[in-house]
Amino acid sequence: MSEKSLHLRLGIIVSLFALFLVFYAIPSFVFAPSNVRNIILSPVFWPYVLAGLTGTIGLGLVFNALTSAPDTPFDDEESVHPEGSAPWMRLAALAVIMVLVMFGLPRLGMVWTAMLAFAACAFLFRTRHPIVAVICAVVVPLLLYAFFAHVAGVAIPQGNFVRLP
Amino acid sequence: MSLLDSLAAGFALVGNFEAFFMLFCGLVIGVVAGAIPGLSATMAVALTLPFTFAMTPINAILLLLGVYKGGIFGGSIPAILIKTPGTPASSATILDGHPMAERGEAGRALGMALYASCTADAVSNLALILFAGWLASFALNFGPPEFFALILFSLTIIAGVSGESLLRGALSALAGLLLATVGLDLVYGTNRFTFGDPNMMGGLNFIAVLIGLFAIPEIIAMAWNPVAHLGRTRALGKSRCTFADYARSFKSIIRGSMIGVFLGSIPGIGAAPAAFLSYSEARRTSKNKANFGKGEIEGVAASEAGNNGVAGATLIPLLALGVPGDVITAIIIGAFMVHGLQPGPMMFILNVDIIYGLFIGLIVSSVFLLVVGSVAIRGFRFVADVPKRILMPGVLILCIYGVFAVNNNIFDVGVMFVMGWLGYIMMRNRIPAAPFLIAFILGPLLEDNFRQSMLMSGSDPSILFRGPITWFFWFLTCLTVFAITRSTLRKKVPLS
Numbered sequence: 001m002s003e004k005s006l007h008l009r010l011g012i013i014v015s016l017f018a019l020f021l022v023f024y025a026i027p028s029f030v031f032a033p034s035n036v037r038n039i040i041l042s043p044v045f046w047p048y049v050l051a052g053l054t055g056t057i058g059l060g061l062v063f064n065a066l067t068s069a070p071d072t073p074f075d076d077e078e079s080v081h082p083e084g085s086a087p088w089m090r091l092a093a094l095a096v097i098m099v100l101v102m103f104g105l106p107r108l109g110m111v112w113t114a115m116l117a118f119a120a121c122a123f124l125f126r127t128r129h130p131i132v133a134v135i136c137a138v139v140v141p142l143l144l145y146a147f148f149a150h151v152a153g154v155a156i157p158q159g160n161f162v163r164l165p
Numbered sequence: 166m167s168l169l170d171s172l173a174a175g176f177a178l179v180g181n182f183e184a185f186f187m188l189f190c191g192l193v194i195g196v197v198a199g200a201i202p203g204l205s206a207t208m209a210v211a212l213t214l215p216f217t218f219a220m221t222p223i224n225a226i227l228l229l230l231g232v233y234k235g236g237i238f239g240g241s242i243p244a245i246l247i248k249t250p251g252t253p254a255s256s257a258t259i260l261d262g263h264p265m266a267e268r269g270e271a272g273r274a275l276g277m278a279l280y281a282s283c284t285a286d287a288v289s290n291l292a293l294i295l296f297a298g299w300l301a302s303f304a305l306n307f308g309p310p311e312f313f314a315l316i317l318f319s320l321t322i323i324a325g326v327s328g329e330s331l332l333r334g335a336l337s338a339l340a341g342l343l344l345a346t347v348g349l350d351l352v353y354g355t356n357r358f359t360f361g362d363p364n365m366m367g368g369l370n371f372i373a374v375l376i377g378l379f380a381i382p383e384i385i386a387m388a389w390n391p392v393a394h395l396g397r398t399r400a401l402g403k404s405r406c407t408f409a410d411y412a413r414s415f416k417s418i419i420r421g422s423m424i425g426v427f428l429g430s431i432p433g434i435g436a437a438p439a440a441f442l443s444y445s446e447a448r449r450t451s452k453n454k455a456n457f458g459k460g461e462i463e464g465v466a467a468s469e470a471g472n473n474g475v476a477g478a479t480l481i482p483l484l485a486l487g488v489p490g491d492v493i494t495a496i497i498i499g500a501f502m503v504h505g506l507q508p509g510p511m512m513f514i515l516n517v518d519i520i521y522g523l524f525i526g527l528i529v530s531s532v533f534l535l536v537v538g539s540v541a542i543r544g545f546r547f548v549a550d551v552p553k554r555i556l557m558p559g560v561l562i563l564c565i566y567g568v569f570a571v572n573n574n575i576f577d578v579g580v581m582f583v584m585g586w587l588g589y590i591m592m593r594n595r596i597p598a599a600p601f602l603i604a605f606i607l608g609p610l611l612e613d614n615f616r617q618s619m620l621m622s623g624s625d626p627s628i629l630f631r632g633p634i635t636w637f638f639w640f641l642t643c644l645t646v647f648a649i650t651r652s653t654l655r656k657k658v659p660l661s
Contacts, residue, residue, distance in 0.1 A: 094388040128552065
């Protein structure tokens with residue numbers, strides 16, 4: 001991707017986002033007391049200013065893309081974008097792992113969830129040391145539990161099944 | 166309180182084994198983390214932060230400062246040995262450091278990097294001690310309009326110089342400011358973008374946002390391309406840096422340190438531009454100009470002096486004005502807040518013992534860095550052998566524990582994940598994350614000072630231009646916008 005196409009794409013998205021903020025998000029989700037007489041002191045003033053500036057930057061990006069000469073793609077494009085669908089699959093898998101972590105934390109507890117997440121990520125990243133990965137997946141969460149629960153005094157979630165001392 | 170009283174109070178605070186041990190540990194963690202490509206100094210400081218919650222404030226800050234300083238030096242090790250900068254600040258070190266490693270002189274290059282780093286670190290600490298107090302006493306005259314103009318200037322320069330494009334930097338800063346509006350309104354206490362969720366009423370957790378922005382994207386990037394980090398490590402070789410090498414490069418080291426101090430004390434510029442400017446100045450003035458880029462030891466010295474000169478100086482705006490100079494000091498400001506301290510001019514009155522304790526710790530850190538760095542150079546092969554595809558899942562787990570520990574709240578872990586994906590999208594679209602984080606921290610301050618100014622003046626905006634201090638910052642803001650826009654336009658129309 002070149003800077004020109006990046007700016008065009010970003011500019012359009014940002015401009016639409018600014019419109020979304022001005023016409024929907026701020027009126028719906030920012031509440032101002034009815035007795036505020038001066039708009040400058042109102043809770044909605046600052047979000048509107050920021051939304052306006054965001055829109056201006058969006059238009060600036062579009063203008064920049066439309067007025068600049070065609071340019072070459074960024075230098076490191078090849079290394080950033082390996083070919084095939086496998087990278088997308090791994091990204092999707094990592095997203096699923098994160099969602100499962102959120103579900104697992106209150107139910108399984110932090111230590112067991114962390115162990116599973118560690119092992120899943122190591123295999124997702126195609127580790128060349130599977131045995132070390134499994135050992136680390138058990139040891140690292142236990143060590144962190146020991147520090148945070150017994151040294152820092154943090155109430156680490158224990159879950160509904162196996163509780164640690 | 167006299168200077169001697171302040172020094173005595175500082176000594177009383179840090180004059181114990183624990184404080185110096187924390188500083189030493191911080192340096193070790195920083196050097197190791199900086200030496201692992203992909204684990205930047207920023208990520209190391211962010212990941213260390215949750216471990217400091219149970220510590221005393223001075224020990225916690227010393228540990229984080231140790232990680233910061235160690236991380237900046239540690240970044241030069243992979244830059245020289247595997248041509249991959251451990252931190253962005255070490256990018257300039259590659260130019261001459263790696264060609265030296267290819268010639269079998271890696272040990273010499275790393276030795277020079279260490280000596281230049283320690284010298285620049287000492288110069289930078291001295292500048293901090295000399296200027297921070299003076300700037301803080303000046304800043305006691307600041308009211309809300311002055312702080313508004315100062316923060317606006319800081320955000321402008323951070324947005325302008327953090328990335329490759331002013332527009333993308335400004336977009337990042339605006340996104341940070343918008344995210345900072347989430348929570349209860351500062352004056353009226355009404356909901357802003359909380360979506361009725363009580364977890365969002367206090368605003369998004371700062372540590373969740375910063376770890377999400379700076380650690381999780383690296384993990385996601387690893388999922389995208391698990392073999393991107395693989396590189397060939399060069400041997401140290403038999404040649405070592407001699408005193409003659411150091412003496413020959415001394416002028417460049419001192420010049421680089423000064424450049425680092427100057428650029429570091431301006432909020433937002435950071436270590437990488439300082440390293441490149443120091444390098445280009447050394448090349449311009451050197452007798453061995455032709456050797457630069459081919460393995461000139463003076464080039465290594467200049468770039469390392471430039472990036473380490475920044476480390477102490479970025480603490481000048483942090484301690485004196487409460488404005489973080491770069492992302493790492495933005496994290497450190499979070500550590501101050503976690504421990505109930507508010508950096509800024511009042512800290513020089515209310516917590517002068519902590520200020521002087523930090524100064525003493527920083528002076529000692531230069532000596533510790535020399536010791537830790539010498540060992541790290543020899544031990545790098547062990548660090549380089551750490552399998553990154555096991556390290557990154559470990560980082561993920563550390564992030565989960567660390568972010569949860571801040572408020573004992575699983576919601577914060579979710580915020581971290583969401584910010585991680587946002588950070589990754591920003592990374593892929595070349596939007597710098599630094600302006601986002603700094604704007605997120607400074608956003609409430611900016612709005613608060615603006616609204617206080619309006620309350621003071623009865624909504625008359627002319628109060629924002631009420632005196633020479635505000636004019637000075639407005640002038641600097643306009644100058645920054647003009648300079649960055651001009652340089653962008655020049656880049657667009659190359660001279661034939």
